[in-house]
Amino acid sequence: MRINSERGKMAMIKRYQKNKLISLGLALLVILVTASLLGAAEKNYLCFPSLTRDAAFPSKISSGSGFGSVPSPAAFMPEFSAFCCPGLLLSSTFLWGESDGSSAVVATPATRTLVVKASRILTMAGPALENGMVIIEDGKIKAVGKSLTVPAGAEVIEEPGGWVLPGLIDAHSSLGLTDETGRSENEELSEPNVAQLQVIDGLNPFDKRIAQVRAAGITSAVVCPGRRSVIGGQAAVVKLRGKTVEQMILKAPAGVKFSIGEGPKEAFGGKGRLPSTRMGNVYVIRQALLEAREYAEKWDAYQKKATEAKKAGKAASESSEPKRDLRLEALARVVRGELPALMECYRVDDISGALRLVDEFKLKAVFIGCAEGYLLAEEIARRKIPVVVGPMGIGPKRTETEKLDLSNAAKLHRAGVKIILQSEVQYGLGALEELPLVAALAVRGGLPEDEALKAITINAAEVFGVADRIGSLEPGKEADLVIFSGNPLDYRTRLKRVLIDGQ
Amino acid sequence: MVQKGKPEKSWQKLQIFLFGLIVLLFLPELSLSAAHSAGAADEIVVLSGARILTASGRNFDRGVIVIKNGRIAEVGERVEIPAGARVLDVSGCLITPGLIDAHSHLGLGPSGGVTEDNEMTDPVTPQLRIIDSIHPEGVGPDRNQFLNAVAEGVTTAVVRPGSGNVIGGQSAVLKLRGGTVDEMCILFPADMKMALGYKGAYAQKGQMPMTKMGTAYLVRQAMLEAMEYKKALAAYEREKQKNPEAQPPARDLKKEAMLLVLEQKIPVHIHVGPADDIMTAVRLHREFKFKKLSLAHAEEAYKVADELARDDVAVVVGPRMIVYDDNNQLINLADYLVKKGVFVCIMTDADVVQQPFLRTQAAIAVKYGMDPEQALRAITINPAKLMGLEARIGSLEKGKDADLVVWSGDLFDVRQEALRVFIDGREVYRNPKLDKTSN
Numbered sequence: 001m002r003i004n005s006e007r008g009k010m011a012m013i014k015r016y017q018k019n020k021l022i023s024l025g026l027a028l029l030v031i032l033v034t035a036s037l038l039g040a041a042e043k044n045y046l047c048f049p050s051l052t053r054d055a056a057f058p059s060k061i062s063s064g065s066g067f068g069s070v071p072s073p074a075a076f077m078p079e080f081s082a083f084c085c086p087g088l089l090l091s092s093t094f095l096w097g098e099s100d101g102s103s104a105v106v107a108t109p110a111t112r113t114l115v116v117k118a119s120r121i122l123t124m125a126g127p128a129l130e131n132g133m134v135i136i137e138d139g140k141i142k143a144v145g146k147s148l149t150v151p152a153g154a155e156v157i158e159e160p161g162g163w164v165l166p167g168l169i170d171a172h173s174s175l176g177l178t179d180e181t182g183r184s185e186n187e188e189l190s191e192p193n194v195a196q197l198q199v200i201d202g203l204n205p206f207d208k209r210i211a212q213v214r215a216a217g218i219t220s221a222v223v224c225p226g227r228r229s230v231i232g233g234q235a236a237v238v239k240l241r242g243k244t245v246e247q248m249i250l251k252a253p254a255g256v257k258f259s260i261g262e263g264p265k266e267a268f269g270g271k272g273r274l275p276s277t278r279m280g281n282v283y284v285i286r287q288a289l290l291e292a293r294e295y296a297e298k299w300d301a302y303q304k305k306a307t308e309a310k311k312a313g314k315a316a317s318e319s320s321e322p323k324r325d326l327r328l329e330a331l332a333r334v335v336r337g338e339l340p341a342l343m344e345c346y347r348v349d350d351i352s353g354a355l356r357l358v359d360e361f362k363l364k365a366v367f368i369g370c371a372e373g374y375l376l377a378e379e380i381a382r383r384k385i386p387v388v389v390g391p392m393g394i395g396p397k398r399t400e401t402e403k404l405d406l407s408n409a410a411k412l413h414r415a416g417v418k419i420i421l422q423s424e425v426q427y428g429l430g431a432l433e434e435l436p437l438v439a440a441l442a443v444r445g446g447l448p449e450d451e452a453l454k455a456i457t458i459n460a461a462e463v464f465g466v467a468d469r470i471g472s473l474e475p476g477k478e479a480d481l482v483i484f485s486g487n488p489l490d491y492r493t494r495l496k497r498v499l500i501d502g503q
Numbered sequence: 504m505v506q507k508g509k510p511e512k513s514w515q516k517l518q519i520f521l522f523g524l525i526v527l528l529f530l531p532e533l534s535l536s537a538a539h540s541a542g543a544a545d546e547i548v549v550l551s552g553a554r555i556l557t558a559s560g561r562n563f564d565r566g567v568i569v570i571k572n573g574r575i576a577e578v579g580e581r582v583e584i585p586a587g588a589r590v591l592d593v594s595g596c597l598i599t600p601g602l603i604d605a606h607s608h609l610g611l612g613p614s615g616g617v618t619e620d621n622e623m624t625d626p627v628t629p630q631l632r633i634i635d636s637i638h639p640e641g642v643g644p645d646r647n648q649f650l651n652a653v654a655e656g657v658t659t660a661v662v663r664p665g666s667g668n669v670i671g672g673q674s675a676v677l678k679l680r681g682g683t684v685d686e687m688c689i690l691f692p693a694d695m696k697m698a699l700g701y702k703g704a705y706a707q708k709g710q711m712p713m714t715k716m717g718t719a720y721l722v723r724q725a726m727l728e729a730m731e732y733k734k735a736l737a738a739y740e741r742e743k744q745k746n747p748e749a750q751p752p753a754r755d756l757k758k759e760a761m762l763l764v765l766e767q768k769i770p771v772h773i774h775v776g777p778a779d780d781i782m783t784a785v786r787l788h789r790e791f792k793f794k795k796l797s798l799a800h801a802e803e804a805y806k807v808a809d810e811l812a813r814d815d816v817a818v819v820v821g822p823r824m825i826v827y828d829d830n831n832q833l834i835n836l837a838d839y840l841v842k843k844g845v846f847v848c849i850m851t852d853a854d855v856v857q858q859p860f861l862r863t864q865a866a867i868a869v870k871y872g873m874d875p876e877q878a879l880r881a882i883t884i885n886p887a888k889l890m891g892l893e894a895r896i897g898s899l900e901k902g903k904d905a906d907l908v909v910w911s912g913d914l915f916d917v918r919q920e921a922l923r924v925f926i927d928g929r930e931v932y933r934n935p936k937l938d939k940t941s942n
Contacts, residue, residue, distance in 0.1 A: 208827065208831050211831055212827060212831065212833070215833065393857060394856055394857060394860050394863070395854075395855065395856065395857070396613055396614040396615055396854050396855060396857075397613055397644035397645060397854065397857070398613070398615065398616075398644060399616075399643070399644055401644065402643075402644035402646075433825070434867065437863070437866075437867070437870075437917065440916075440917045440918050441863075441917055443918050444917055444918045444919075444920065489918065490916065491866045491867075491869055491870045491915045491916060491917070492869075492870075493870075494870075494872075
């Protein structure tokens, strides 16, 4: 419900005065109910650090999006309190006004409902729906189907001939960390192992590139440390909207980044430091993971002891608590399998090194790059390691991307590997915006079209553990949609609209 | 200016060329056609049934092309098929002219590695010839780049010195038909490559140019020295009339090269980015009256498009096809400039974007709204015109070199691929899929 004009406000004030007593009574009631709700929400907020759209668009809250049907506790954000008092008064007025039934101001329903109709809806959770629709309520998908009734008062977006996809996900990005002004926050090269760093501490939500790629249909990204660190830090999955990193975060940390190959060799070997060889590179990782395993065991033992002591009614002795180490803490989560090891590797020798590490430490891994992955497709498939494939070979080749081939993604897929396609980060070709073009090139290499489209949407959401929120068009998920004029793999197709959280 | 002869004019050259092709056959990853390219030089080949985009204004839905002696003998819808011709039914396919990249560094090494296109010991090196640096197959990670380019329909590339120097050297136009650089070269010197803007490598050394004004000065200084050289040569000619013993001025390769620019024998091609550098290029053009000025990259050309149209300055757009203005609004640069009346080509800047992705570059421009016919021209006839080679290459017209590509479908749909590529009437690439399907 929006207040668009002074006139509307005046009308409301008049009605308010007319029904003063009833209104006041109602307002009091609503204040009480909402206050109790808020209490619950605050508790939820503490264990729910990933914020949703309302935080990014507090102005929508201030315009009174209808407290009678609060969509989720997560919609209550700190910003909310600033608006809650006037909001409550207005909402009580609206409630009254609706029953009064006489004013144009209250014509819209209390919840914001949006319906997207198109000739093809690719939910990524089943077969495509021909001539279907998506019903969005308060930023979430309420229903997807062919013959649904359009809710009364819903705003309808219709795209005849159009295709609707979930918002695209770029699964290996340095958005917000590096930009064309020379900002470079993705590689802390003072030491080869900086597992303790988090990309969210270097991410600039006002990076112009974010708005640019969002306009191209990319609604979420996995932001990773760069290629040249051996262990570069902790990645994050972010939505490409919001003024603060907290508003953007879908998941952080989303994994720890490792790199094997020319990158670390250049950065450290070039200065005469370890590693200057690939074996040095793998050694640095093994040593770090061994230490992390010991660290994890130490803490597990301590916690077991502490629990036993608690059971026995004794206070846990603080002196026996192991010393915290931020670097090992992050790596311990990898060793325990709580966080995936995001391993950037390109050549066969690097991929083999990564496979050896996966086997030795039983890592939950995601491979990134894998230019020569097609040569070891069965090995990767056997271990069920998903691969973020790329680059496709558009930009300059390095020694380690010499043998890459457009058929890489197709061959990995055929071997049974879950694949994700990443934007070609290289300068040129419009770069980051062209995720659908990258998918078209993978199709050229033999990948089936539906797989190519999964590889820029749902696959990344599943692999990075955010499939409960994004990646497909299913009821309950966040309404991140891209509306194309046709098949996104076709160059004649235009992007029509991008919605994030239904906005 | 040397125009290289075509191979069919010299049997010896043809033999070398064929030998080159046979050698290429043994290179991995690509299968080049042996059977067809080994056909007799006077064989008549007819391609029949395809949609033909000629890039000369006329398109045919079901057209026929007759290739004779390496040239296009006929193109049209109602064409008589000569007796004894080998007829290839290419119904359902698309035929376009061979693609031409107006700005490439093919065969000069991978960017970021050791490259052969920037002689960074002196910011002014007009005397350098790019043909002396090109490896005819590509080296290191870029090995096989010539073959990969042909397999994506690129038949001609303007290979240029890099932009590390203010004046980088002389460019060349190569047909990617295999063999030595001299056999591939169809035009040298093609133009003079310059680069404005900040020159980091020299600034770090504390050497001129450390500023943009230093860069512009070095161009003017080189032009003035060429003028002096011209005067000295003229004085010598006059003196020789009176005194047969007169000594000519000492030869100076640098000044000789700049004399080509001064006397409008070759055009000038300048690397620029921001609007200030673009206007510096235009200022130099107005001052020295270059034969023809073309700009490379020119990401901010949209800010001064009217000036460029007025002075007939061409822009070779790429590798960045889309740019964002100060309000973060997307600008489809090639399309924007064409609509402002600027003459536009599209490039890869290989290997910044790898040579095979020339049509992908154009496809991006089309994706953001450029007219497909204009985009086709920007990678065919326009580069030919830019280099003054439009009588030979760039479009499918009677009498022109038979450089053409048979595509499996739409040129700008990157899911489609080249099926056959002809250069000078010879099939230099044949898609392996053709053999699988018994054709």
